[in-house]
Amino acid sequence: MLLILWMPLAQGHIFSKHIDLSEPNLPAIRKLLIAALDSKKTTDSLYINLESIKNRSALLTGYMGALEALKAKHTWNPYFKIKYLNDCEKTFAKAVTRDPHNIEIRFMRFSIEHNVPNFLGYNNNLVTDRQEIIRQVDNQYYAQADKLLVKTIISFLIESKRCTLGEITDLKKHLASL
Incomplete structure (x- = not known):
């Protein structure tokens, strides 16, 4: 189960082992x-x-x-x-x-379910999550997601091959406008 969803965000960053997560x-x-x-x-x-x-x-x-x-x-x-x-x-x-309208939560769940083997049965939310993510992209409601994360989300949806041709066309337009 590869979770490559955040990889584009990692490029050029150094990870500190001492990040305070109390806040x-x-x-x-x-x-x-x-x-x-x-x-x-x-x-x-x-x-x-x-x-x-x-x-x-x-x-x-x-x-x-x-x-x-x-x-x-x-x-x-x-x-x-x-x-x-x-x-x-x-x-x-x-x-x-x-x-329910948080694009990042929906994306995390979508990407995990996309990568878990189908025979395990952990893919019940793929369609609803995809539809909600696309609805939020259409509405330009990204919650706490920054521009780079939104681009990652849109690219992942397109590459997942789980979208219709119409959805892919719309997603590519949104991606070009970011």
């Missing part, structure tokens, strides 16, 4: 999440830091869901892979319920 800093969390794609240690550390935050926002809850998916990626034990994916699914359900 959530979204750019720092995003950078650490990119590093966590290939590091069990970073995944576990970021998970512990975010878990310690009381009254997490819907977006931080979404990051927790992404980290649970990464925990599944990094473990060798099949039981724990399924356990972490189940946790991920529940965590994303909470995040989406709390902020």
Whole structure:
């Protein structure tokens, strides 16, 4: 399960191991999440830091869901892979319920479900997430997502081959206008 969703954001950044997450800093969390794609240690550390935050926002809850998916990626034990994916699914359900129009939450869940093998059955939200992401792109409502992240989201949707030709045409227009 490769989560390459944030890779374009990683180019040119240096990851600090001493980022203080007591005050959530979204750019720092995003950078650490990119590093966590290939590091069990970073995944576990970021998970512990975010878990310690009381009254997490819907977006931080979404990051927790992404980290649970990464925990599944990094473990060798099949039981724990399924356990972490189940946790991920529940965590994303909470995040989406709390902020159903957040493009970043929807994108994280979409990209994870896109990359999990179909036979595992963790792809129930692909269509609704795709539709919601496209609706938010059309409305130019990006929540806390910056321009680079929005470009990454649009490019990922196009490359996922899960969009209709009409959606791809519209997404390419939005991408060109950013």
